[in-house]
Amino acid sequence: MVEILLDRFKVKYSSTDPNAITQKKAEEPITPQEAVMRTEGTLFPVADLKDYLESINPRMESFLAEHYIGDLIYNNTGGVEWKPNSDIYPLRSYSMAEGNKHGALEIFEMPRKNAQGEIQRNRYIAGCDPIDADAGTSLFSFFILDTFTDRIVAEYTGRPRLATEAYEILLKSLIFYNAEVNYEKNLKGLFSYFDSKNALRYLCDTPQILRDMDLVKATNLYGNLAKGTTASKEVNKWGRLLQAQWMLSRNNEESEEDLSLKLHNIRSIPYLEECIAWNSDGNFDRVSAMGMLMILREDRFKRTQSAKKNENVEIKTLSSDSFFTKNYKKQTTVQN
Numbered sequence: 001m002v003e004i005l006l007d008r009f010k011v012k013y014s015s016t017d018p019n020a021i022t023q024k025k026a027e028e029p030i031t032p033q034e035a036v037m038r039t040e041g042t043l044f045p046v047a048d049l050k051d052y053l054e055s056i057n058p059r060m061e062s063f064l065a066e067h068y069i070g071d072l073i074y075n076n077t078g079g080v081e082w083k084p085n086s087d088i089y090p091l092r093s094y095s096m097a098e099g100n101k102h103g104a105l106e107i108f109e110m111p112r113k114n115a116q117g118e119i120q121r122n123r124y125i126a127g128c129d130p131i132d133a134d135a136g137t138s139l140f141s142f143f144i145l146d147t148f149t150d151r152i153v154a155e156y157t158g159r160p161r162l163a164t165e166a167y168e169i170l171l172k173s174l175i176f177y178n179a180e181v182n183y184e185k186n187l188k189g190l191f192s193y194f195d196s197k198n199a200l201r202y203l204c205d206t207p208q209i210l211r212d213m214d215l216v217k218a219t220n221l222y223g224n225l226a227k228g229t230t231a232s233k234e235v236n237k238w239g240r241l242l243q244a245q246w247m248l249s250r251n252n253e254e255s256e257e258d259l260s261l262k263l264h265n266i267r268s269i270p271y272l273e274e275c276i277a278w279n280s281d282g283n284f285d286r287v288s289a290m291g292m293l294m295i296l297r298e299d300r301f302k303r304t305q306s307a308k309k310n311e312n313v314e315i316k317t318l319s320s321d322s323f324f325t326k327n328y329k330k331q332t333t334v335q336n
Contacts, residue, residue: 090103
């Protein structure tokens with residue numbers, strides 16, 4: 001047993017393949033669950049997720065007690081404020097029974113303000129898997145991420161009576177966190193609702209990184225076509241890959257003692273369950289929402305890295321000035 005556990009430890013912390021530890025457990029199982037563990041068809045680190053979920057189960061009540069459950073309401077200044085509500089309940093199980101699927105906004109961390117008492121723009125980003133009709137089985141789901149800490153700070157997953165109720169919950173949450181959301185734009189209802197509320201600034205432009213990777217067409221877009229992400233098979237697969245990579249990245253890369261992973265910061269129980277159960281034939285709304293979020297996160301990271309590189313470029317002549325080459329030089333060429 002000791003040899004098996006030591007082998008697992010070596011595989012877990014020496015391999016970059018998220019399925020390596022899962023494969024190892026399936027090859028040398030010590031429980032019936034491991035003997036029938038899925039080893040193909042998923043990008044998620046199933047074994048690590050199961051271990052983390054099992055560590056939460058004995059303290060589930062105290063774990064969930066740290067979350068905020070309630071509503072967001074508009075105040076007199078046009079902003080949004082938090083109001084606790086003990087009469088509503090979030091959907092905390094992926095395999096939920098039939099019944100009330102309205103759900104509730106669940107906040108893991110309240111928005112943090114700077115020294116000026118404001119929430120910095122671009123600190124919080126979101127990902128959403130929307131719905132378009134008032135009836136159906138799919139759930140409306142969104143997550144909000146703090147890019148400073150790289151932790152999920154809020155989630156809503158549910159199916160209100162009307163689709164517009166779900167859109168309003170998302171809009172209030174984005175105002176509350178001063179966040180932008182990347183969403184699956186295959187459905188048009190979300191854009192139309194935000195447009196009617198003059199709130200398109202909360203919908204992110206189509207991530208440039210998707211065009212760079214040829215996952216979407218680089219054309220002149222406007223309206224709904226300029227916002228969000230078209231969910232294709234390739235885009236969704238990349239979104240799941242980004243989730244797996246994020247989960248397995250360490251919280252503190254510089255520390256040799258802290259071996260905790262980003263997945264150990266996840267506080268959404270049903271999201272963990274969805275990742276464990278994911279297969280190509282099922283419907284996994286939370287995974288889809290997180291895929292949109294991870295794509296936006298990756299796009300922001302790439303833009304930030306590009307900006308840092310540009311800042312280190314020494315401007316010796318006008319031709320090496322990016323502003324000149326994009327603006328003045330283009331104008332003089334036309335005049336000549």
